[in-house]
Amino acid sequence: MRLTCPQCGERDRREFTYLGAAKLLDRPKGDAGQAAFHDYVHIRDNPAGPLRELWQHEFGCRAWLVVTRNTVTHEISAVALAQDVKAGKK
Amino acid sequence: MAELVLHAVSAIVGLPFSAGGTKLLAAQPAAIVSVVPFKGQFETVSASVKTRIGVGLPVAGRYADGEEGRVLWAGLGQWFVAGSDGLAGELSGLLTGNAAVSDQSDGWSLLALIGTGSRDVMARLCPLDVSGEVFPEGSAARTEFAHMMALITAIPGGFGIMVMRSFTTTAVHHLKDAMESVAAQV
Amino acid sequence: MRLPVGGMVDRDKAVSFRFDGRVFSGFQGDTLASALLANDVRLMGRSFKYHRPRGVLTAGSEEPNALVGVGEGARHLPNTRATMQEIYDGLVAVSQNRWPSLKFDAMAVNDALSPFLSAGFYYKTFMWPRSFWERVYEPLIRRAAGLGRLSGLPDPEVYDKAWAFCDVFVIGAGPAGLSAALTAARWGAKVILAEEDFTVGGRLNGEILEIGDQSGLDWGKSAIAELEAMPNVRVMRRTCVTGAYDGGSYGALQRVSDHLADRAGRPDQTFWRIVAKRAILAGGSHERMIAFPGNDRPGVMLAGAVRTYLHRFGVAAGSKVAVFTNNDDGHKTARDLRAAGVRVTALIDTRPDVVVNIDCPVYAGGQVISTSGRLGLTAISVRKAEGGIARIDCDCLAVSGGWNPAVHLACHMNGKPVWREDIAAFMPVAGMVPGMQVAGAANGAFSTHAALAEGEAAARAALEFLGRKVAKSELPKAEDAPVAVQAFWQVKGARGRAWLDFQNDVTTKDLELAHRENFRSVEHMKRYTTLGMSTDQGKIANVTGLAVMAELTGRTIAETGTTTYRPPYTSTQIGAFAGRAVGKDFAPERFTPAHGFAVERNALMLEAGLWYRAAYFPRVNEAHWRESCDREVGFVRNAVGVCDVTTLGKIDLQGPDAAEFLDRVYSNMFSTLKVGRVRYGLMLREDGFVMDDGTSARLGENHFLMTTTTAAAGPVMSHLEFCAQCLWPELDVQFISVTEQWAQFSIAGPKARDLVQGICREVISNVTFPYMGCGKVSVGGVAGRLFRISFSGEHAYEIAVPARYGDALMRELVTRAEAMGGGAYGLEALNVLRIEKGHITHAEIHGRTTAVDCGLAKMVSDKKDCIGKAMSSRVAMVEPGRDQLVGLKPVASNARLHAGAHFAGEGVVANRLNDQGYMTSVCYSPTLGQMIGLGFVKDGHLRMGQRIRACDPLRGIETLCEITPVCFIDPEGERVRG
């Protein structure tokens, strides 16, 4: 599997580590209550198909990435820097 | 009691080493300083670095040489400046408030792999495409190197390999193995 | 038998080798199989289950029968295909799965018992009595099963792994592959051409063909010469592409030196990871067997293989050869053998209306119904179309049941091939592997012309995809015969077993049984009968097998479908996949700057993650590690000890929002920390459990230095990067690891200040460096940092200098400490010191404990949010009955404690229902003169002074303990401040 890091270009999957669905970007406010945090921490849509997910280019530039990848075919359709996604740039 | 003197010890031992047409050398600069601009400070920092080194901060994936040293892209929003002794202090002063500056002179070891087999040696240790078209001179990449984190540069005649200091012995060991293997296969 | 002329072997270079102890001679360019055939050796192995005598069936990597062991001692390599092993002087090969000898194999009784050993018989018996399975039945079955034998010794070979990148990756160097590679390369693409065989050309080496105005062979030679002369081409012989993976990644195994007597420093094999923008699979096809009784006798071979032995090796597979075919290809075998002067005793074609112009007895519409010959074929019986049976003498029967395109690699990414009735074969579907096209026989295009044309077309498409301009080029002329095949899978109405999977001894009868018992889907059939599960992975058997099942169920072959194709294409040594990451090189080694000093002092160096750390520094008179450890603890408690703590993670954080950031990632407050002070910090995971702990120092208003535990340094760094980039990118904080920049040493003990003062220019006092203070120091002219922190509970410091001075400083510190009655201490003493003080490590923060559990409730600030705060107040995390950290002392002061013991109350049965927690850390405290421990006890914080049993049934030990506070020494903390 190859991921194209916006900073580094196309690299082998072994340079990256996987965290999980990109919903982890959306941490609830501290006072949002336990139900909101439970959902944030534990619940996953886990689709068979395209999934937005978080990877880190750990052995590379160390950027956190939002990768859109199909969980059935492993096809990667988009990669963006997580900080850009948060900033609404991507 | 006699005046205390601490002797410096290099992490790189057992070099230079040659096998076939390839040579491995220590290439440690006097100083390596990390420069991480604060938010919105990239231009200012780049300009300041330029005044001191002769070049500013290169784009991702590149390094640039100035009269006073080399500036390497080293990761997301992060650069290494390699230059003369005392650089860390100077840059700290120069970039106060604009960038996070840390001395990394002792944190990393820089090796140079030079010669005809260097590409084949790299191919045995590193998942990067180091062919001339993809990774021409002036390129810098953070990548994996024999299960270690590394910063690889394309330099004249070969490659610069930077690993964290504690990994130096391992890196040299793997490089020597690969060099001998490549030499045996020509 | 070697023919007087012909073949590509080098007849000037004789090679001598051994098989089962006998010395044979072959030529350079022979495989073990061709050399044995040249020496009239037909018997090369025994089958898996019935131990049937077997000869070579193929001339390629799909060989199921002729598997031998090669090499001796630790280098012995079992299950090597004789068809792939090149011979070299001194090669030693032995047959397998037979005892006492290949000719006489005692286990061949299985063959006589075969009526009872049908598919899956073992599921129906061996159940009584229960204990007999492990003791009797299973050992018997295991001993009978298996083919070759591992030596049991470490693999002495060296394997490389490597990377290669290209625009166009061509798999297979037959006419299709060569044509593709030529086209792609001529138009400037960067090409890799991989060929499993040691010679290129594919079927060109096994056929009499013409391409253009040259022989196929010569065309192949000139093509490869042209390719090898181009700088943009890499030709990789002896390189099998093993698998297709995501993103244009391929695995490929190159046999570098296993064909050489002298390897001269070369690795045995290199496993390549090849990354290609486009790939062209031109892997050719595999010939099929026909199922007929006795089709497994040595001497029964595939017809194409017989031609390969003839043309490529100059070997006649027999002196009287019969041919049995359902397609025109078989005729070529008869024709070519005749042309070489070999007797062809019969050509049997299942098609009644076939016309044959070859000078040999022809049986159109005939079928082979039996074979004879104990260790090798002597004759066959043919049921003639017009009725009656002909008995034909032959020592070789060349069989062709048609061809299966080698679709494997194209199917490695979940693709299913489709059935094409006209050529009676499964075909790849475009796009099954993104970026891969299939050309030539692998694509069901079976003529040479088609191979050339498809190769060219595929390369053209690849070039276009790459954005390269291509002009139309002329293809050389070549044979373009249409496929003439009549699907014919098995001879019916004949008695005896007809083999499908040769190695696993699966016959058509087994499929009938599977059908009868309703194991009818191909997958059930495969799993019940083991069809296609042998080393060739069904390359010979699968399609025929499922055609037989299709007939039994009345479904079409298309409906029946195939089983799944999986990597590796050809079986691949584990050693090659592992490369050099074996032994000590399994994982990188990390050494601290003072490593050499520790080694000089004979310290026992222990793995701590990737690091090595000194456990203790033994002295000559010390017989046991405990003596050293006790002494080193004494250094710290009574004088001064020095410990290398460089491995702790160190993260340099800077920026206007650094303090705010720390407030969010630590459970306690850091924005209130004063410059020049250090604070202990606790980090939670978002689910509220403790992640790590450490100290952070405020070096400037906007500058912090965080330390982490050695184990968590990497994960904490990633976590901080996650927080900064994914959660709060608006915070202006930048950080970088400085773990490697600084060598750091702990200096602890009542004389610590004296030692520190001795090496620092600055005045070291409770004013300049109060407890939890920090600042810059100059050590012998070197700029260092000093932190007044303590893990041991003693007056202590950690001093940091740039790593290059670490070795010198450690030596200096230890020398001075020794002069003060102290010295170096290692991890063992460090552990004792921290247990005596009740400090936690990852033995306690094991991922299931909360701050409250660890007695650190106060560390969770209620003034702010932080990672993990919300979840740490979930019911289960605050309810009574949780295991809480306490100290434990044996009631009998000389009693022993063990970490890992579980607690139970007095007078109850020690079982799960009465489980009261567990011991996490224990040590002998030389300070207290007894063992002490830390552990988690149910509601432990409320049970101080109570007694509890530490039960260790594992080691047969039980110790009555008293529950105490975690801190055993100086609970008021006077010493640290002193």
Add this chain to the structure above:
Amino acid sequence: MRYSALAILKNGLTGQKGWTPVWRDPDPKPAYDVIIIGGGGHGLATAYYLAKNHGITNVAVLERGWLAGGNVARNTTIVRANYFLPGNSEFYSHSLKLWEGMERDLNYNAMHSQRGHMILFHSDAQRDAAARRGNAMHFQGDDAELMDREGVRRLLPYLDYDNARFPVRGGLMHWRGGTARHDAVAWGYARGADTRGVDLIQNCEVTGFRIEAGVVKGVETTRGFIGAGKVAMAVAGRTSQVGQMAGLRLPIESHVLQAFVTEGLKPCINHVVSFGMGHFYISQSDKGGLVFGGDLDFYNSYAQRGNLPTVEHVMEAGMALMPMIGRARVVRSWGGIMDMSMDGSPIIDKTHIEGLFLNCGWNYGGFKATPASGWCYAHLVATGEYSEHATRFRLGRFESGHVIDEEGTGAQPNKH
């Protein structure tokens, strides 16, 4: 029909003509008392115990593909009861006991082989963790033996004791641990269920639920609607997808785990060996292949196949541990879809929809759970009460914090 040596003898003499189908292929009835979704090990075992323990036989098992073609067809077959957290301990202990009687109960030889399972340790900290585990096993009534390096060496002489990066310092041996023939387990349960009247329906994919007023009424399938009083999901890697059809949002991620088998070899590895430091486990199948695996590929996947980084890492770990296997050839590699839960432990529970039950979260440990999972799930479905062996596998534990996290890695499934 009953299987025995005699039956084999008889059929051997009569051309194997007397055997009958191991299961029927019935068409689905319009409705059943209980529908089990998923014909894997757990679904089939549940059907068997519903029939056997609770007398409920108007049951259908609906399988989207071929019976027992999911994870049960592709696991490394390790069977053990060596957990240390309450919840898991008693459950897997019960499971192992069921394994020990399974073959005679089912009249099917699943080749359950108690050849011993060894977990190696490489440091004092790992030894202490092993001891904690071993003592928990004793507390549960199961067997465990702590071995030092020499003890391990006597048993496993082929490990690397001279040049290892992470030297073996000892091991925790669980003698009752071992392996079983994975397909046979499922086939045995299938045959047992079929014989008792359960309809096993293949090529029947559930595509939706019919739920009225919060009560499940049946399922939509590729073979039409089938009514049901109760519906029990046992779809392992596809739990999230099927759950979603009923509006369930679950603490599950699906990951790919690869496994490998070598060409057949004469006996050389006589136990199950686990190498935690390198994430590698291995045993030798009765056919002679070395069956082994390691870590997940780490990313979510439904592809049932993995990539080279994990392949290579597994092989490296294998070589680092037992360098003799370098000369064994891998003949096949494959992958399965793992239902990884947020604490690494399973879920056997009711759902908020009346009559709909949930069984999932087996991570890479669900093969050994097969009998107990079937047993306890059948109990819950039949009685509405939690079996005494599975009281803690509740869906609500994540919200409440009663998690069962053996690895201590928290809500990150790819680390369990």
